[in-house]
Amino acid sequence: MERPMTLVLKPGEVSLRDWKAIWRGAPAALDPAAESAVAASAAAVEAILARGEPVYGVNTGFGKLATIRIEAADLGRLQRNIVLSHAAGVGPATPVAVVRLMMALKLASLGQGASGVAPATVGLLQAMLQKGLTPVIPAQGSVGASGDLAPLAHLAAAMIGVGHIVFDGAVSPAEEALARAGLAPLELGPKEGLALLNGTQFSTAYALAALFEAEALFQAALVTGALSTEAAKGSDTPFDHRIHVLRRHQTQIETADALRALMAGSAIRASHLEGDERVQDPYCLRCQPQVMGAALKVLRQAAETLAVEANGVTDNPLIFAETGEALSGGNFHAEPVAFAADMIALAICEIGSLAERRIAMLVDPALSGLPAFLTPRPGLNSGFMIPQVTAAALVSENKQKAYPASVDSIPTSANQEDHVSMAAHAARRLLEMTANARTVVAIELLAAAQGCDFHASLASSPPLEAVRRLVRAHVPALEEDRHFHPDIAAALDLVTRGELVEAAGSVALPEALDVG
DSSP, X not given: OOOOOOEEEOTTOOOHHHHHHHHTTOOEEEOGGGHHHHHHHHXXXXXXXXXXXXXXXXXXXXXXXTTSBOOGGGHHHHHHHHHHHHOOOEEEEOOHHHHHHHHHHHHHHHTTSOSOOOHHHHHHHHHHHHHTOEEOOEEEOOOSSSSSHHHHHHHHHHHTTOSEEEETTEEEEHHHHHHHTTOOOXXXXXXXXXXXXXXXXXXXXXXXXXXXXXXXXXXXXXHHHHXXXXXXXXXXXXXXXXXXXXXXXXXXXHHHHHHHHHHTTOHHHHTTSSSOOOOSOOHHHHTHHHHHHHHHHHHHHHHHHHHHHHTSOOOSSEEETTTTEEEOOOTTOOHHHHHHHHHHHHHHHHHHHHHHHHHHHHHOHHHXXXXXXXXXXXXXXXXXXXXXXXXXXXXHHHHHHTSOSTTOOOOBTTTTBOOOOOHHHHXXXXXXXXXXXXXXXXXXXXXXXXXXXXXXXXXXXXXXXHHHHHHHHHSOOOSSOOOOHHHHHHHHHHHHTTHHHHHTTTSOOOOTTOOO
């Protein structure tokens, strides 16, 4: 099997699509051209120390202890101590794919030559990423300032041979895993521990992963939304391009165009163009461009923020080799990531909410004109009664999770760090939210396909017929009640693997990463 091409990370210029590829498992390596900047930054740290100047975190204590000067003989120990003391995370392990993305983000950040780490440190991080050594990082413990201290400290701890690493599918002590891969634990130099554990890469990795999954969710929900419209014999008139041009929201226009294209050529739609007593469809059908278009706009705004954040340098202090200065600031404060994550949460919540409303509409004969609960023999059979309840439960769970995390703050470090972002909380919840919403969309896929089966003499559009064939290749029509869980699992697999969107592939669906 041919190995995928290694993505070259050019510091400050990595695209969202490249980060997405890394999230999906693509190998990555730092652009060799970055080596000179890294070396110059490390040399600047040595020069600063030679001058005897006090520099935060280099020859002083940390946080509230920043006024305490550290002797030269203890500078290496200082960096090891900060890593060990800050590796205080708790909770479940962060998913391997998120940790890989976090490592790549940290690698690109260090490669900009503003962090003062030695080339060997960058080299070890890159070697671990390329050889598949993924530190075990407890997911809880960051408040999003001063950066993601606890999670990144666990990354740094693994680099010095402390903690655990996932390697070849097994969890091993870090020092043992490094040795098996032919690598030696790092001996930290001045500032290196601080540079490794300071920054927003944990929060940003989680937020980026959720953004990529939310984009896939959005596209899948467009397809199931169009199929539900067909099942209910809804109108495509609300998707008329002219309506949306008058409102001027580009994402609304794109969404309406996609829905119209998904339904183009449908015999089901043609069958009720005339003589239909219904004047207007429920909002869950009619207002799809407005709701989904707004969600797409929010996702693109979040994408724009995260694209910048992913290419930034967020540790402290920062080293400016050209002037030999170490400047202390606050780039570690993850407020932009927290806001972006909150925005993604809102979009995920609304995508799932609208999909659930379409399921509820389809199972209600008064609204859909279809048999009750989409079963040919209601009463004896319950049909889609409880799948709709499941969807409602998942939507309500997401509503609770969607409360903005960024409005919260709690002082830490004896009030030295008196305002924090909660970006880690904001970002960590998102993958679970996308999973919930994906399941809602999967249930809608089954319900919409079942609804269209009641119009068996009529065909939908070519893209939607391809979707129906895909569904029926994995899940037969529901004639009588049966164990429902396997059907949902099969549909969820189609949504998660992207096969649903691929089946409708003749229609270009809007993308959240399309931020210019």
